[in-house]
Amino acid sequence: MIEPYGLIVILLGLIMAAYTFKEFYRKRIGTIPFIIWTIIWIALISTGVYPQLYLGLASSLGMAAPIQFVTTFSIMILFAIVYQIFRTVGDINRKITKIVQQLALEKTEVKMDQ
Secondary structure, three states: OHHHHHHHHHHOOOOOHHHHHHHHHHHOOHHHHHHHHHHHHHHHHHHHHOOOHHHHHHOOOOOOHHHHHHHHHHHHHHHEEEEHHHHHHHHHHHHHHHHHHHHHHHHHHHHHOO
């Protein structure tokens, strides 16, 4: 019998997986992020369907309580996501700077021609 928290985890995983598939088919996310998020949602669904695997993994890693496992790996995943966002924002900032510089040069050239 699946516990109530397991049903919530399964439902959340299925909803997020469906949303991820929808975003992938709309070409809003790339292949690599799609694969990574799909693996994360499958792992989340698996913890709801097979909680004994999750408990066994937590104890084999030397964590006294399963919540330590969730907290530790959630923080690690969040750091990776924040890093990717940081990198993306940096790339966008560089692109915007380049576009603004090009526009400024074009406007300067137009004024000099007149």
